[in-house]
Amino acid sequence: MAPSAPRSPGARGRMYSRQTIEVATDGRGTYDLTDRIQAVVRDAGVRLGLCHVFLHHTSASLMLCENVDPDVRRDLESFMSRLVPDGDSSFVHTAEGADDMPAHIRTVLTQSGLDLPVHEGRCDLGTWQGVYLWEHRVRAHERRVTITVHGE
Amino acid sequence: MAPSAPRSPGARGRMYSRQTIEVATDGRGTYDLTDRIQAVVRDAGVRLGLCHVFLHHTSASLMLCENVDPDVRRDLESFMSRLVPDGDSSFVHTAEGADDMPAHIRTVLTQSGLDLPVHEGRCDLGTWQGVYLWEHRVRAHERRVTITVHGE
Amino acid sequence: MAPSAPRSPGARGRMYSRQTIEVATDGRGTYDLTDRIQAVVRDAGVRLGLCHVFLHHTSASLMLCENVDPDVRRDLESFMSRLVPDGDSSFVHTAEGADDMPAHIRTVLTQSGLDLPVHEGRCDLGTWQGVYLWEHRVRAHERRVTITVHGE
Numbered sequence: 482m483a484p485s486a487p488r489s490p491g492a493r494g495r496m497y498s499r500q501t502i503e504v505a506t507d508g509r510g511t512y513d514l515t516d517r518i519q520a521v522v523r524d525a526g527v528r529l530g531l532c533h534v535f536l537h538h539t540s541a542s543l544m545l546c547e548n549v550d551p552d553v554r555r556d557l558e559s560f561m562s563r564l565v566p567d568g569d570s571s572f573v574h575t576a577e578g579a580d581d582m583p584a585h586i587r588t589v590l591t592q593s594g595l596d597l598p599v600h601e602g603r604c605d606l607g608t609w610q611g612v613y614l615w616e617h618r619v620r621a622h623e624r625r626v627t628i629t630v631h632g633e
Numbered sequence: 634m635a636p637s638a639p640r641s642p643g644a645r646g647r648m649y650s651r652q653t654i655e656v657a658t659d660g661r662g663t664y665d666l667t668d669r670i671q672a673v674v675r676d677a678g679v680r681l682g683l684c685h686v687f688l689h690h691t692s693a694s695l696m697l698c699e700n701v702d703p704d705v706r707r708d709l710e711s712f713m714s715r716l717v718p719d720g721d722s723s724f725v726h727t728a729e730g731a732d733d734m735p736a737h738i739r740t741v742l743t744q745s746g747l748d749l750p751v752h753e754g755r756c757d758l759g760t761w762q763g764v765y766l767w768e769h770r771v772r773a774h775e776r777r778v779t780i781t782v783h784g785e
Numbered sequence: 786m787a788p789s790a791p792r793s794p795g796a797r798g799r800m801y802s803r804q805t806i807e808v809a810t811d812g813r814g815t816y817d818l819t820d821r822i823q824a825v826v827r828d829a830g831v832r833l834g835l836c837h838v839f840l841h842h843t844s845a846s847l848m849l850c851e852n853v854d855p856d857v858r859r860d861l862e863s864f865m866s867r868l869v870p871d872g873d874s875s876f877v878h879t880a881e882g883a884d885d886m887p888a889h890i891r892t893v894l895t896q897s898g899l900d901l902p903v904h905e906g907r908c909d910l911g912t913w914q915g916v917y918l919w920e921h922r923v924r925a926h927e928r929r930v931t932i933t934v935h936g937e
Contacts, residue, residue, distance in 0.1 A: 496648075496800075496937060497833050497834050497936050497937050499833060499902065499904065529649050529651060529781075530649050530781070530783070531685055531781055531783070533835055533900055533902065535900070535901070535902050535909075536911075537909075537910065537911030537912075537914065538911050538913075538914070539849065539850060539851040539911070539913050539914055540851075544741050545691065545740075545741075545745045546691060546737065546740075546741060547691040547692075547737050550726055550728070552725040552726040553726045553734065553737050555725060555726075556723070556724045556725055556726050556734050556737075556738070557737065557738060557741060559723060560717070560723075560738055563723075564716075564868075565864070571860070571863060571864075571867075572860045573856040573859060573860055574854055574856040574857045574859075574860050576854070582857065582860050585850065585851055585857050585860075585861065586860070586861060586864050588849075588850075589848050589849075589850060589861060589895060590742060590894060590895070591741060591742070592744075592896075593849045593899075593914075594899065594900050594901070595745075595746065596685055596687070596746050596748055596900055597687070597746070598651065598685065598687050598779045598781050600651065600779075605687075605689075605779065606689065607688075607689030607690050607691070607777070608689075609690075609691055610689065610690070610691055610745070625911070627902045627904075627909065629833075629834070629835055629902050631783075631834070631835070631935075631936075632649050632783075633648060633649050648800075681801050681803060681933075682801050682933070682935070683837055683933055683935070696893050697843065697892075697893075697897045697898075698843060698889065698892075698893060699843040699844075699889055702878055702880070704877040704878040705878045705886065705889050707877060707878075708875070708876045708877055708878050708886050708889075708890070709889065709890060709893060711875060712869070712875075712890050715875075716868075742894060743893060743894070744896075747897075747898065748837055748839070748898050748900055749839070749898070750803065750837065750839050750931045750933050752803065752931075757839075757841070757931060758841065759840075759841030759842050759843070759929070760841075761842075761843050762841065762842070762843055762897075783935075784801050784935075785800060785801050
């Protein structure tokens with residue numbers, strides 16, 4: 482993790498902080514970011530506010546999803562694969578392969594950014610909410626995620 | 634409604650405030666939260682800023698939707714029921730019944746959080762925009778919603 | 786563009802600013818807002834923070850999408866037209882025509898608001914991310930978009 486500017490964690494008067502993290506995916510699937518995001522929030526020294534998570538790509542997305550049973554994310558994947566089939570012959574944009582256009586559509590149907598409430602220095606998620614990066618491309622990718630924390 | 638900390642509404646220097654509200658649903662359907670959110674914003678004493686609404690669950694969601702004709706929300710419900718059928722035999726995660734996995738998918742296809750502009754002390758929604766909680770489970774549930782207002 | 790209140794761009798102590806822009810669409814299709822949003826952010830004088838873009842309508846939406854090959858947006862349009870067909874006989878809400886209810890559903894499946902990180906005075910988008918208004922109605926419409934920039 483690389484802070485965007487030198488700062489003292491928890492320093493008074495510092496309302497906004499930002500960190501960019503890299504996520505190495507090994508292809509289509511979901512990647513739990515919850516702990517990394519909580520670490521950034523803890524480091525930001527904000528007690529009450531918001532944490533914004535942003536993915537700088539158009540062929541992967543972010544989601545809040547049930548975090549206990551991995552079958553939930555497997556069923557999501559199989560649902561999405563049927564809704565937006567790889568290699569659909571109606572697609573014109575196929576330069577990067579059969580999963581190229583489906584990855585863009587999956588992204589538009591889900592989220593590129595999430596805003597999470599911060600309370601008592603932590604992201605105040607529900608008991609069964611995890612934050613996931615959803616890689617939609619079949620091959621491995623390096624994904625850049627920017628986390629902006631603001632509050633008081 | 635329970636404020637998260639003692640505060641003077643509209644006090645200068647207070648940029649962030651937060652309230653958690655409980656929404657009792659009586660099962661699948663939409664529940665208009667607009668007035669309750671506007672009341673929290675009014676109480677926050679912010680003139681210009683943002684209001685973030687967050688749902689701490691993975692089987693219900695939030696949406697901005699047309700607020701005049703209830704048929705819009707009925708048609709939405711019937712569309713979603715066809716897109717993600719209850720009891721679909723391809724789902725593995727069925728521990729809580731035929732509507733369990735569909736509720737998670739509906740949530741991922743919609744929103745768990747909404748950011749709304751605040752102007753002149755109110756959420757500045759379009760004329761036909763209402764904020765709804767969409768309960769995706771068939772049975773009644775207690776849902777927790779956190780509203781964070783920040784601005785100046 | 787009309788600023789909501791008199792202000793000095795970049796003035797210290799000014800954390801929140803807001804502008805409303807009008808977007809004239811000529812019917813169903815996508816409209817690139819990226820440059821107009823970057824201009825508002827530049828004018829706001831915020832170095833580090835967030836830019837919130839909000840659409841005050843329920844039959845058009847906002848999205849982050851690949852910004853190089855127009856075929857991506859054409860394929861998106863054809864996908865969505867098949868997913869939510871105009872004139873579907875199951876819809877009850879048809880007062881304004883065959884594209885009325887599909888426009889509401891398309892909006893709920895995408896976004897009415899986007900939060901974008903601001904860094905060094907610009908929206909820090911990925912190389913291939915553009916911000917688009919997606920008009921879902923067949924006829925031309927005037928759409929109102931509010932951009933709220935906050936930070937330090």
